[in-house]
Amino acid sequence: MKKDLNRQDQPELKTIKKISLTNPDKIYLDNGIPVYILDAGTQDILKIDLIFNAGTYFQNKPLVALSTNKMLIEGTQNSTAYEIAEKLDYYGAHLETIPGKDHASITLYLLNKHLEKLLPVLAEIINKPVFPEKELKTFIKKAKQEFIINNEKVKYLAKINFDKIIFGDKNQYGRIADLKDFDNLERNFLIDFYKKYYTTKNCKIIVSGKINNKTIPLLNKLLGSNKQNAGYTEESKPYKIEDCDAHKHFIKKEDALQTAIRIGKPLFNKKHPDFIPLQILNIVLGGYFGSRLMSNIREDKGYTYGIGSALISLQNAGYFYIATEAGADVSKKAVNEIYKEIKLLSDELISQDELNLVKNFMLGSFLRSIDGPFALSEMFISVLEYDMDFTYYDKYLNIIISITSETLIQLAKKYFTKETMFELLVGK
Amino acid sequence: MINFEKFTLDNGLKIIVHKDTSTPLVAFNVLYDVGAKDEQPDKTGFAHLFEHLMFGGSINIPRYDEPLQKAGGENNAFTSNDITNYYLTLPKQNLETAFWLESDRMLSLAFSPKSLDVQKNVVIEEFKQVFLNQPYGDVWLLLRPLAYKVHPYQWSTIGKDISHIENARMENVKAFYKKFYNPNNAILSIAGDVDIENIKKLANKWFATIKKDKKSLRKLPVEPEQKSPEKLTVKRNVPFNSIYKVFHTCSRREKEFHTVDLLSDILSNGNSSRLHQELIKKQKLFSEINAFLTGGIENGLFVVCGKLIKGISMQKAEEAINTELDKIKNNTIEKNELQKVKNKIESTLVFSEMNVLNKAMNLAFAELLGDLSLINKEIEKYSVVTKEQICEQANLIFRENNCSTLYYLAQ
Numbered sequence: 001m002k003k004d005l006n007r008q009d010q011p012e013l014k015t016i017k018k019i020s021l022t023n024p025d026k027i028y029l030d031n032g033i034p035v036y037i038l039d040a041g042t043q044d045i046l047k048i049d050l051i052f053n054a055g056t057y058f059q060n061k062p063l064v065a066l067s068t069n070k071m072l073i074e075g076t077q078n079s080t081a082y083e084i085a086e087k088l089d090y091y092g093a094h095l096e097t098i099p100g101k102d103h104a105s106i107t108l109y110l111l112n113k114h115l116e117k118l119l120p121v122l123a124e125i126i127n128k129p130v131f132p133e134k135e136l137k138t139f140i141k142k143a144k145q146e147f148i149i150n151n152e153k154v155k156y157l158a159k160i161n162f163d164k165i166i167f168g169d170k171n172q173y174g175r176i177a178d179l180k181d182f183d184n185l186e187r188n189f190l191i192d193f194y195k196k197y198y199t200t201k202n203c204k205i206i207v208s209g210k211i212n213n214k215t216i217p218l219l220n221k222l223l224g225s226n227k228q229n230a231g232y233t234e235e236s237k238p239y240k241i242e243d244c245d246a247h248k249h250f251i252k253k254e255d256a257l258q259t260a261i262r263i264g265k266p267l268f269n270k271k272h273p274d275f276i277p278l279q280i281l282n283i284v285l286g287g288y289f290g291s292r293l294m295s296n297i298r299e300d301k302g303y304t305y306g307i308g309s310a311l312i313s314l315q316n317a318g319y320f321y322i323a324t325e326a327g328a329d330v331s332k333k334a335v336n337e338i339y340k341e342i343k344l345l346s347d348e349l350i351s352q353d354e355l356n357l358v359k360n361f362m363l364g365s366f367l368r369s370i371d372g373p374f375a376l377s378e379m380f381i382s383v384l385e386y387d388m389d390f391t392y393y394d395k396y397l398n399i400i401i402s403i404t405s406e407t408l409i410q411l412a413k414k415y416f417t418k419e420t421m422f423e424l425l426v427g428k
Numbered sequence: 429m430i431n432f433e434k435f436t437l438d439n440g441l442k443i444i445v446h447k448d449t450s451t452p453l454v455a456f457n458v459l460y461d462v463g464a465k466d467e468q469p470d471k472t473g474f475a476h477l478f479e480h481l482m483f484g485g486s487i488n489i490p491r492y493d494e495p496l497q498k499a500g501g502e503n504n505a506f507t508s509n510d511i512t513n514y515y516l517t518l519p520k521q522n523l524e525t526a527f528w529l530e531s532d533r534m535l536s537l538a539f540s541p542k543s544l545d546v547q548k549n550v551v552i553e554e555f556k557q558v559f560l561n562q563p564y565g566d567v568w569l570l571l572r573p574l575a576y577k578v579h580p581y582q583w584s585t586i587g588k589d590i591s592h593i594e595n596a597r598m599e600n601v602k603a604f605y606k607k608f609y610n611p612n613n614a615i616l617s618i619a620g621d622v623d624i625e626n627i628k629k630l631a632n633k634w635f636a637t638i639k640k641d642k643k644s645l646r647k648l649p650v651e652p653e654q655k656s657p658e659k660l661t662v663k664r665n666v667p668f669n670s671i672y673k674v675f676h677t678c679s680r681r682e683k684e685f686h687t688v689d690l691l692s693d694i695l696s697n698g699n700s701s702r703l704h705q706e707l708i709k710k711q712k713l714f715s716e717i718n719a720f721l722t723g724g725i726e727n728g729l730f731v732v733c734g735k736l737i738k739g740i741s742m743q744k745a746e747e748a749i750n751t752e753l754d755k756i757k758n759n760t761i762e763k764n765e766l767q768k769v770k771n772k773i774e775s776t777l778v779f780s781e782m783n784v785l786n787k788a789m790n791l792a793f794a795e796l797l798g799d800l801s802l803i804n805k806e807i808e809k810y811s812v813v814t815k816e817q818i819c820e821q822a823n824l825i826f827r828e829n830n831c832s833t834l835y836y837l838a839q
Contacts, residue, residue: 005633007488007532010495011524042450043782073699082709085699090768092775111775138712141737145715148667149735152563255665257561258553289502290493302549305557325557357498364500364519367452372782 016363019397021370021390024206024380027216029224031200036380037216038208041373044112046209048219049381050126054104054197057315058237061189062177067139068190068198069099072106074135077128079121081135087121095122101173102315103385104197112210115218123222126198131190144182154253154260154426155325162262162424165249166319168242173317199229204384208377239316241266244422251426259331259427263338264321265420269313270386274411276399278320281408281416282311283358284350285341286322288365290357292341293322301337303330315385320415328428335423342421345412349405362400366393429804430787433624434795437631439640440612444791444800445627446619448784453517454620455788456526458534459796461615462608463510464587465580465648465726473587476507477551477596478604482514484543487536492529499525507585510725511796517785520621524630531634534614537605544598551593555586563666567836574658574832575674575729579651581722610641615795619788651676651727658832663839668715671745672733672834675825679727681797686809687817688721688825692730693769694761694818695719695752700768702752703732713740713748725797730825742835753826761815773810 024036059065073095074081088095091114096107106126110118150156160176167174205223207215243266268275279287286293286309293307307324326334350358370376383392432446467474482505483492496503501518516526559565568584576582587593616635618627654676678684696703696719703717717734732753736745780786794803802809 005637007528007535010498011522011528013499013525014519014521016500016519016521041782042448043778045778045782082700082705085705086768089698089700090764090771092771092773094775109779111778138709141712142708142715145668145735145738149563152665152667154561257556288497290497298550299546302546303553305550305554325553325561327553327556357494360500361497361502364497365502367500367519368502368517371451371453371784374782 013360015360016367019366019370021376021393023390029205029220031224031227033200033203033205033224035205035207035216035219036384037211038206038373038377038380039211040376041209044210046110046112046115046207046211046215047374047377048108048110048122049206049377050106051103051204051206051381052105052198053102053202053234054193055100055102057102057172058197058234059193061184062175062181063185064189064193065104066099067136067143067185068131068193069097069104069106071131071136071139071190072097072125072129074139075130075132076124077130078124081132084121084125088118091117093118112212115215119218119222123226126223127226127228129194131187131194133187136185136187136190140182140185144179147177147179147182154256154258155323157251157253158260158262158323158424158426161249161251161426162264162321162422165244165422165424166264166266167317168244171241172237172239173314195229195232196234199232199234200227202234206377206381206384208373241317247422249422249424251424252428253426254428256427257328258325259328259425260323260325261331261335261338262321262323262424263335263421264309264319265422267311267318267320267415269315269318270383270388270392272318274415275311275313275318276396277403277407277411278415279311280358280362280400280403281345281411282309282320283362284354284408285309285345288358288361290361292344293338296341297324297326297334297337301330301333303327303334303337313386331425331427335425339418342416342418345416346409349409352405355405355408359400359403363397366397430781430791432791432800432803434800435628437611437636439636439638440610440643441631441635441638442615442795443627443631444615444617444795445622445624446617446784446787446791447622447624448619448787449621451620451784452520453784454520454523454526454618454622455515455517455785456523456530457513457515457617457785457788457792458530459615459617459792460512460514460608461613461796462512463508464583464585465509466608466646467580467583469580469583470592471596471600472583472589472592473551473585474592474596474600474604475512476585476587477547477593478601479505479507479512480547480551481537481543481601482533484540484547485538486529486533487538489529489532490538492533495525496529501525508724509581509585511793513789513792515785515789523622527630527634530616531638534609534611534635535638539598539602541598544596544601548593548596551586552590555590555593559584559586564664564670564836566664567672567834570660570662571672571674571832571834574660574834575676576651578649579726580648581724581726606641607644610643611635611638612640612643615792617788617792617795619784619791648726654830654832657828659835660833661835661837663837666836666838668735668738669742669838670733670735670836671742671749672731672836673746673749674732674832675730675827675830677721677728677730677825680723680725684821687813687821688730690766690769690773690810690813691756691818691821691825692719692721693772694756694765695732697769697772702756703734706752707734707748711748713737713745742837746833753822757819757822757826759815759819761818763815766813766815766818770810770813774807777807
């Protein structure tokens with residue numbers, strides 16, 4: 001056996017050098033829809049994202065944005081819901097419809113060899129949906145049952161009610177649906193919403209994967225000829241926050257074995273100069289497995305299976321939150337420890353060791369988040385929404401590399417103060 | 429097509445290397461051939477609790493996560509009834525840190541009493557969060573013992589009962605480690621832009637000095653053939669009734685597996701599938717319906733389950749499921765329908781080869797199943813399945829005497 005192997009010391013590390021991303025090519029279809037092209041990867045596959053400014057932010061009544069998005073695949077002028085499903089399944093495609101807060105997207109994953117068969121289906125879904133009454137009824141029944149089940153989960157209750165607390169229940173980000181909204185939903189609301197927001201000029205397309213010389217001409221042929229809903233204009237939506245006066249909230253849920261905890265506050269979005277530095281502070285606090293919250297509340301105290309924090313960016317706002325589920329008997333202690341960790345960020349400089357670790361972790365994490373064509377396209381979409389491009393990440397990496405503990409403690413004092421935090425507990 | 433090279437160290441550690449030059453990351457996966465099925469009936473949940481303890485420091489390295497994060501890496505692990513699998517990804521230039529960390533915890537653990545105490549609490553909270561504090565969360569705690577009377581698949585990886593975790597002692601932990609965490613009971617797979625000669629060098633440096641131990645022979649009790657229907661009805665604080673019907677079927681290793689897998693796809697993979705169309709869309713009896721295989725290394729279960737629309741009786745819902753199962757038993761599969769599920773499988777497999785971590789995990793698991801080359805023969809195995817074979821399996825599986833039914837009712 002070799003005696004000279006040093007198992008105590010970590011093998012020498014090489015820091016990650018500058019990573020630069022090439023912006024995708026941008027072209028326009030004949031009808032003016034911009035298409036961003038990310039040609040990358042090894043597999044002969046494709047992802048096509050259609051993104052509309054049609055999130056819940058734009059709806060006048062709860063559930064309308066979600067239902068419009070989800071019902072696109074439930075029947076068109078030419079095909080029934082079954083025929084659409086049958087075609088997508090037959091060619092091994094996967095179609096996702098995701099209604100977000102700001103945007104609603106339709107994403108198609110497919111093998112390149114089936115592009116010709118699948119693009120007409122995608123075009124139909126986007127251009128000619130009819131929102132059949134019969135399918136809508138089934139959809140509502142199903143969605144209502146899911147909603148009722150979700151309301152049994154402390155984590156879900158905490159999530160939606162927290163938005164209401166920090167943004168206010170009249171705010172587009174804060175308003176939440178209740179049971180009667182399901183019964184009041186009408187087909188006309190969907191048609192109206194579709195016409196206003198699923199328009200050609202409100203659409204962006206991102207194509208990622210293996211692009212060949214047929215890809216773009218086909219896209220143009222199927223998605224570029226129609227000027228969809230050209231005569232309609234969207235309403236402008238003034239934005240106003242009306243958060244609660246009270247900072248501490250509690251929702252009783254009998255028989256809950258664990259209490260869901262959310263602590264956080266409204267902030268700003270990616271365009272604010274403090275956003276990236278705050279992301280680093282957020283990682284220190286609760287953004288990775290070795291974070292302070294995990295180390296203290298899970299790995300030292302064993303109060304929870306997991307705890308984390310996040311900084312969320314929206315078009316008109318942003319927010320920060322910490323979330324966990326802790327045993328009912330220890331939830332108060334967990335809350336105290338959370339505040340202790342928040343306060344510590346303002347009281348003590350982060351050590352050089354810890355900061356270096358976080359920097360290296362974030363750089364590695366960045367590599368993971370751009371690995372493969374689909375990951376790359378997600379990263380692109382998340383800046384495109386703010387009219388930015390990959391140069392944002394040059395700034396991101398530079399700030400990670402150069403930030404100091406002194407800057408971070410100033411930010412903690414400015415933003416992470418206990419008095420400004422909102423707190424919500426859901427449990428016994 | 430996944431290229432690979434395999435070699436074995438003198439201590440029995442099997443190593444598989446897959447080269448993919450398209451990524452700056454390397455995936456490093458260590459599979460230990462131990463799962464919940466290897467636990468004693470009075471100490472269940474142990475394999476999973478142990479997985480948590482593997483992060484509590486090893487003999488020379490006090491903390492596992494810190495150095496990995498310093499190297500820009502990220503890791504996790506999971507325990508199933510069959511295996512315990514540890515995986516990480518990190519930038520390729522820091523690959524050696526993965527060797528250093530994983531070899532040290534294969535060599536020996538720190539066995540810190542504090543880590544044991546804390547992780548017991550963490551796992552108890554996990555038990556509550558995932559199984560007890562969720563609507564329908566305890567379904568598998570009920571179904572497994574209903575379907576398996578003697579085989580250790582009768583308990584979930586989390587364990588039968590919280591008390592088993594509470595009662596775990598350090599001496600149990602040490603014995604478990606000694607028995608199962610040996611190089612000859614592990615498979616290491618590495619995928620990324622790596623050089624095979626360099627991997628051999630590093631493997632020899634870090635893993636070759638770890639002593640092998642005697643491989644304990646697995647003698648699992650054999651589940652006798654089910655002779656009569658099993659039924660259980662429970663009432664819980666949930667909003668809607670649901671039904672679960674589980675049937676004994678083959679294991680992942682048997683040649684019929686691909687046939688049975690396609691059978692489950694015809695029933696419920698995708699919105700155009702039979703159960704979705706018939707029971708959700710046409711008859712409007714269910715809000716959710718699914719059919720899937722548990723897919724373990726030992727004989728598994730074919731599961732059909734659904735949540736009922738409010739107001740629909742259990743009897744009506746169950747009859748509708750049975751009618752669909754009868755239809756497929758009567759050779760009603762159409763040519764297009766079979767081609768559709770085969771196409772879906774093809775695309776699922778192509779997509780699963782997109783990332784190195786997936787590929788590393790799949791390679792290690794294929795090796796455990798007994799034939800690494802099978803990883804590139806999956807599409808072919810599915811493509812040769814005929815509708816007659818599927819029908820034959822349907823008749824073999826969907827028998828009343830082979831079925832355990834759980835009525836999970838709203839209070």
